Amino acid sequence: NAGVTQTPKFQVLKTGQSMTLQCAQDMNHEYMSWYRQDPGMGLRLIHYSVGAGITDQGEVPNGYNVSRSTTEDFPLRLLSAAPSQTSVYFCASSRRPIGGELFFGEGSRLTVL
Amino acid sequence: QQQVKQSPQSLIVQKGGISIINCAYENTAFDYFPWYQQFPGKGPALLIAIRPDVSEKKEGRFTISFNKSAKQFSLHIMDSQPGDSATYFCAASPDRGSTLGRLYFGRGTQLTVWP
Numbered sequence: 001n002a003g004v005t006q007t008p009k010f011q012v013l014k015t016g017q018s019m020t021l022q023c024a025q026d027m028n029h030e031y032m033s034w035y036r037q038d039p040g041m042g043l044r045l046i047h048y049s050v051g052a053g054i055t056d057q058g059e060v061p062n063g064y065n066v067s068r069s070t071t072e073d074f075p076l077r078l079l080s081a082a083p084s085q086t087s088v089y090f091c092a093s094s095r096r097p098i099g100g101e102l103f104f105g106e107g108s109r110l111t112v113l
Numbered sequence: 114q115q116q117v118k119q120s121p122q123s124l125i126v127q128k129g130g131i132s133i134i135n136c137a138y139e140n141t142a143f144d145y146f147p148w149y150q151q152f153p154g155k156g157p158a159l160l161i162a163i164r165p166d167v168s169e170k171k172e173g174r175f176t177i178s179f180n181k182s183a184k185q186f187s188l189h190i191m192d193s194q195p196g197d198s199a200t201y202f203c204a205a206s207p208d209r210g211s212t213l214g215r216l217y218f219g220r221g222t223q224l225t226v227w228p
Contacts, residue, residue: 033215042221099206106154
């Protein structure tokens with residue numbers, strides 16, 4: 001059972017570069033989301049999706065884009081990386097958006113120089 | 114504005130002791146309260162959850178206490194073990210209603226259990 005798979009696990013970028021964090025789940029979950037984790041700030045929601053073709057912003061969406069073309073995949077795009085985006089990013093999925101268990105990936109650690 | 118306030122930020126407990134982490138919320142629409150446990154280098158995982166129709170839920174050494182009138186809930190870890198050393202997040206969400214609702218997390222508590 002793979003669950004939620006994130007790639008890459010580590011990435012170093014220079015300011016202004018772009019990249020995509022990949023997330024895939026094999027549980028046929030409709031709901032997927034991206035969080036960033038920073039020391040002392042907990043888990044902050046970046047973007048989420050309640051199904052293929054439907055996405056919405058969380059509390060810290062600036063600088064990030066998402067799309068959901070399939071149920072399985074939910075990539076997070078950084079168009080022009082900034083040092084403030086240095087963080088650990090987690091993708092999560094669940095059967096429904098609220099009231100159910102969130103399954104997290106193992107995280108992607110991003111450093112922007 | 115923080116929807117769920119968690120304390121303390123860090124906690125050090127001796128092996129065999131009781132670890133207590135507290136959370137508070139304001140939104141009366143919240144009626145699902147999970148706790149997540151995160152080990153270093155891993156993603157968070159659901160530990161235990163409660164709905165407000167009960168005041169306490171126990172699973173092994175882990176107990177959630179819920180006070181609806183005070184809008185507070187807490188996690189108690191009995192007989193704490195070094196293997197319990199992790200970061201713990203409380204969270205809250207509506208359980209019914211809008212399909213576009215979301216889970217709000219506290220800022221986390223880093224628990225260290227000394228042997």
